[in-house]
Amino acid sequence: MNMWRSVESWCALWIHRHQSTINFVLLVVAYILYLLIGAGIFSAVELPYEKELREELKAIRRDFLNNHTCVSDAHLDKLLARALEASNYGVSVLGNDTDHNWGFVSSLFFASTVLTTTGYGHTVPLSDEGKGFCIFYSLLGIPVTLFFLSTCVERLVMLLSRRPVSYFHRRWAMSKPRLALLHATALAIIMAVIFLIIPSWIFLHLEKNWNFLESLYFCFISLTTIGLGDYVPGETHSKGASPHPQLYRLAITVYLLLGLVCVLVVMETFCELPQLRRFRQKFYRENVRDLDSETTNIIDRDHMSEQLAETADHMSPSDPQTVITSVSEQAETMRHNGTSIPYIPPSASAVN
Incomplete structure (x- = not known):
């Protein structure tokens, strides 16, 4: 009986000493499980649509060859391969009356997406010189952009988060952790309305082929720097549909930069919450002796x-x-x- 008690006591002591390591291992397992669950859900939802699209393309190709016997299968493959290659470089065989992808404003939009690591992928350098310059430009520009964004975020967090929380904490004598949580939630809601809901409504009216979900999807994917590139505003605009396409592209560039800064402000505000700091401490052990005074x-x-x-x-x-x-x-x-x-x-x- 005493032996079992000693074993239980030793196990409890070992768990107590290595609690942060155990929590970290559980966090890694939970994250991997989250990835697997996401992959399973995406596969279950998207795979039927992919199979349907493949069958539709095969039927269209078969009907085209049957109706145009003068066109050989090899020539059609060559045409489609070239069209797809050009499409990967942002040049489409459809709607070639639109403005060039490498005008100054369009290049400015491309530079902003590169430096913010959004990277839509709809427009990429065509020449070897452009590819080489993109490497050098990004190598220097991305760290500078991160420094610039961190500086802006630090000043805005002080102005929009720390000072208001300190002011209302002194004014209302309210618990600071609770007040900080309420403030962070209110700030996230306000930013979501300004930089997600309202822009989605604007894109809904400017982009004729988008619905509200697609507009909201573009805003979220862009501001989180995921940048899948399946939806890019201004790509469907012809000269008749948009009288000022360059101004429209410039406004989108400004929106993306401001929205990214505000998203970082909200994230930094939540990271500074006392509740979140205490929760993070469960996954690592701070050695006070290793810290400076x-x-x-x-x-x-x-x-x-x-x-x-x-x-x-x-x-x-x-x-x-x-x-x-x-x-x-x-x-x-x-x-x-x-x-x-x-x-x-x-x-x-x-x-x-």
Whole structure:
């Protein structure tokens, strides 16, 4: 009996010591399982449509050869192969009255999709010189773009997330983790309306061949930098359908850049949530001895601020403003002294 208790105690101790590693392994298994489930669902949904499309193309090809006996099978294959090759380079045998793919504005749109790693793939360099320059341009431009976006996102997060949360935390004496979660949710909803719903409605009216789901699909795929390239605005516009195709393409470029910045702001806001930080800590173990003194002090101050906020949130004094001032003063004193003494509520005389 004692042996089983000792084994159970040893197992419990081992699990406790390696809890973060176990959680990480479970996370890896869950992610692989998520990939497998997604692959199974995509295969089950899309494979019947692919088979139907293949049968339809075979029937069209067979009918064309039967109705045009002067055309040989080999010549038709050569024509189709060349047409498909040109289509992969953004040149279609249909609608060749549209503007060129490598005008200045179209090239600007291509450069933005390359540097933001969206990469639709509908327009690619035709020449060897263009391919070589694209490698050099991307090698230098992608890190610069990431630096530029991170700088913009940091300033916007400070303006749109940290300052409002700190202001309302002082104003309402509300728990900061709860307030940050509400703020992040509201910010995500507002950004979704501005950069997903409204643009989808606009594309619905500008792109005659798109429905609302396809417009929403394009906006989401583009702003998340997935960029599948199956839907690209302006590709179906002829000169008669769009009087200002270059201006339209330029507006789309500006929209994609602004939308990408806002998506990154929302993601960074959620990543800074205290709830998410605590959840991430379940999957790795921080060795405090390996951290420098400044990082350790920052972590201690964060924990101290959260504890003070939770303490103030659970108290119900007669004068809320007095408690808020007391909490702020004690937090500032602790930060100055580098101590982590517990918060002491004010006495009744001090409150009165």
